[in-house]
Amino acid sequence: MRPVTEHTGRGVVLPRGDVDTDQIIPAEFCKRLTKSGYEDTLFAAWRQDPDFVLNRPERAGASILVAGHNFGTGSSREHAVWALRDWGFAAVIATSFGDIFRRNAVKNGLLAVELPELAVAELSDWVDNDPAFPVTVDLLALQVRANGARWPFTVEPRARRLLLEGLDDIAVTLAKGDAVTAYELTRRPWLPRLGADQLAEVAP
Structure with missing residues (x-):
């Protein structure tokens, strides 16, 4: 696993709360025997809609997902994190996360960053209005930075160390x-x- 220190990328907004792991990756795709190659499965049902945000050409290459509350709730399937990672997301910013999803994210080098509701709302507006809008998630400084604003976030110390050093449980x-x-x-x-x-x- 590669070390995670700081990431700057373009964002995409998913303005939905309580997005569960079955919506992130439907169960039918969890039968594969590998830990990679799940980019085609991410939000598979929702991507049937041509207007779904990840289908928009101007959002191609976005690496930061800005979501709502309780993102990643539901089952413990690690595949949900794999699908987000394989699509190209380096971080998910939300007001809250499912506990198991948060732990799975740490194990796979995906930053799950929790910010207050007002911060997520402001960030969502900026990202939604400009497909090229840059957002920085800084694990060293424990900050999200965008448009001159800075929002602190917290990460459990052991999880932060593992991310910074690029270590999973096996390592x-x-x-x-x-x-x-x-x-x-x-x-x-x-x-x-x-x-x-x-x-x-x-x-x-």
Whole structure:
């Protein structure tokens, strides 16, 4: 996973609240066996409407989604984050998020940024009125910046560290390979232990 520090991009507004994971990616697309290649599935039902915002040519390449309240509610499917990421979104800004969606976003390098309602409303107006309007999400400074305005946001410290360092759960475990190997070598002989080939896989 690539480190996430600061991202500046054009935005697109999805003025809907309670967007659940089944709307982000319908269940029929969750049968795939890969963690990438889901860009064609994002908002698949809504994109049947030619006027849906992601179908508009002037919004092509937008990398920041400005949404409403309770974005990503519903099931725990990680595919919802994969679909947003694969479409090209680096950040989602909303007034609130589903808890599981927020955790899945961190694990996959997608910034889920919560701002007050008035801030999201102001940002939505600017983005909606100008397809080229730039927005910056700064994880180092914990700020969203646009049009001279600055809005602070918070991220759980461990999640922020993992994003800044580009680490997922697997990378965190692999970084402790020496400790795992040392522990396995000193365990009592009658306890189950990793074989030599498994220890080699854990060691960095």
